[in-house]
Amino acid sequence: MSFLDRIEERPGAAELRAASYRMLALKRGATCVDVGCGAGQAVAELARKGLKVTGVDADPDAIEVARERAPGAMFHVAHSGDLPLEDGSTDGYRALGLFHLLDDPAPTIAEAHRVLHPAGGSWSAGRTTASS
Template sequence: MSVLERIEERPRAAELRAASYRLLGLGRGATVVDVGCGAGHAVADLAADGLKVVGVDADPAAIEAARTRVPEAMFHVAHSDDLPLEDASVDGYRAVRLFHLLDDPVPTVAEARRVIRPGGRIVLGGHDYGFVLVDSSDQDLTDVVLLGLESRSPAPRAARSLRDLLLDAGFHDVEVVVHTDVVTDHGVLTRQLELAAAAAVEKALITPDDADGWLAEQADRGRQDRFLAVLPTLLVGGRR
């Protein structure tokens, strides 16, 4: 949870959340469910804007943190394909940073359509790890390390299919917005880079020496203010 909280507390993360709310387009008094709500940052934002918010996450620790952050909101520990909500009971549905964790996204989108009222709005979003860029003196090695990063998720390139998923499920007026996060502070992504390199070694894509050298170069870039990573997030909105 500490890693997720640090990610959500960065200014660019707040900008991404705001972009998703604009795409959602709901006014005060509307009811919205945030699926995969994590520690409740979006729930807090939406509640502060006067919406009635339900937070859902499969992780009990996340829900505990979210309840602490927004005690006035309603929360459920549940999976995205089995929501404890009535049919056509919400005006809006939001799920960001969820679909790369799903082996099969279709039941989750079907469940979303079930709980959204006719005319209601949906916003899905997430990183497409196939588009992540990290600058390096050895770009070929970097590309292999990033394959290690992809191997840590069941569906690392799921975001590029979100538009198709909504259209296939019968949603209308589907639009795509790209939010790009440019990171020049090595410390922000140090842990993620270490996990990516370790995964690439575990998958026998690179050697431990390759990993150590690559991580050392990235740390050195950080010390010299030469670190650069670019992480696009796709936001896809539609109408029920």
Template sequence: MSFLERIEERPGAAELRAESYRLLDLTSGGTCVDVGCGTGNAVAELSAAGLKAIGVDADPEAVEAARVRVPEAMFHVAHSDDLPLEDASADGYRAVRLFHLLEDPVPTVAEARRVIRPGGHVVLGGQDYGFLLIDSADQDLTDVVLLGLESRSVAPRAARSVRDLLLDAGFRDVEVVVHTEVVTDHGLLAGQLAAAAAAAVEKALITQQDADGWLAEQADRGRRDRFLAVLPTLLVGGRR
């Protein structure tokens, strides 16, 4: 839960959520389902905007934390390809930071189309880990470490295919927006850097000595205000 909270509280996360709401293009009183809702940040903001927000997540702990955050909202523990919602019952559908976890995204997109009313809007998105940038004196080593980070996800480059998924499913007016987060505070990403390096060692992509040296360089960059990471997130909106 603390990891999910840190993601949503990072600088730029609120702006990303706001951009996703713009693409949803909903008016007060509408119904919006947030799939992969985590601890309920988006559900809280959608509810505050006068929408009937429904949160769905496969993790019971996340849903319980979300219920505490937004007790007035409705939540379900369910998978994205089997939603406990009626056909054409939602004006909007939002799923951000979900598709890198799915082995097959097609059933999830089909389920989104099922629950959205004709004319309703969908917004899908997430980070494409093939686009991440981290500055380093050894960029080749950094690229390999980032492959370690990719290995921690089922589909680390899924976001680049979301536009195709929506078009293939028959959605119209499909729009792609890139939201770029620039991080210069090493502490915000230190845990993820360590996890990426550990994964690269586990996959035998680099040695432990390589990992230790790379992490030490990144920590030193942080101390000298030289740390830089650029994290693009793709948001893809469409209309049913």
């Protein structure tokens, strides 16, 4: 897991995460899913801000580390195109560092729209490197 931690510690990574949180614009108590959450750095930070966060990643080893990092959050091992969440169940969707890795982003985008609350859900997506 040191590779994922090194990505999160690169110059500008904390600022990029903070910018993604601002784009979500969620208030304390809101629900948020972090898809492609890796080792759970953002899940832990969002939980400390008072959000109810669910982390999702296809890598079970990353989820194991994430559970230790953010013990109060919910985690699932799943693919971004098949989320184990109810329709309209989340106020925010975050996928920072996911879409550029996908061969076909359409199923993942469809899942984002499916799980976001229809009355104004917000989302934040992009790359994980500060130079992007």
